[in-house]
Amino acid sequence: MSVQHATDPLIALAREAREQAYAPYSRFLVGAALLTRDGRHFLGCNVENAAYGLCNCAERTALFAAIAAGYKPRDFARLAVIGDTEGPISPCGACRQVMYELCDEAMPVLLANLHGVVRETTVDALLPGSFRLPVTA
Numbered sequence: 001m002s003v004q005h006a007t008d009p010l011i012a013l014a015r016e017a018r019e020q021a022y023a024p025y026s027r028f029l030v031g032a033a034l035l036t037r038d039g040r041h042f043l044g045c046n047v048e049n050a051a052y053g054l055c056n057c058a059e060r061t062a063l064f065a066a067i068a069a070g071y072k073p074r075d076f077a078r079l080a081v082i083g084d085t086e087g088p089i090s091p092c093g094a095c096r097q098v099m100y101e102l103c104d105e106a107m108p109v110l111l112a113n114l115h116g117v118v119r120e121t122t123v124d125a126l127l128p129g130s131f132r133l134p135v136t137a
């Protein structure tokens, strides 16, 4: 864990995205910012639902927005996620699996909180030994 990336512009974008979170049930607001290899940004926030199982995390919102815009798996350079946690935020298992599907396993992931704590990790480290079918898309 380190604080060296606390000023990373991607974290600032994730913090802005967090302000759009729709989280009336948990009141836990999360933001994510995804940088594509060709330099574009996609933002995501969590979007909750009265049917709790339909809640979508910020990480998946950002990744799905990029895919919907035409980006393909492994077109992404890095992802930042931020929430109001004591330590760095920790993505849920669903998001770890989706990151593994859509991102290069060595892609850096910055996990931040609102107080300047940042942990830099990778997709593979977040879900070691994970499952992926041999798709070429």
Ligand SMILES: O=c1ccn([C@H]2C[C@H](O)[C@@H](CO)O2)c(=O)[nH]1
Binding pocket: 023, 026, 028, 029, 030, 045, 046, 047, 048, 055, 056, 057, 058, 059, 081, 089, 090, 091, 092
């Ligand atoms: O990394 C995380 C962790 C949680 N959440 C959301 C899901 C739910 O809306 C709320 C509480 O879990 O926070 C995210 O978006 N990303």
Ligand SMILES: [Zn+2]
Binding pocket: 057, 058, 059, 060, 091, 092, 093, 094, 095, 096
């Ligand atoms: Zn999640």
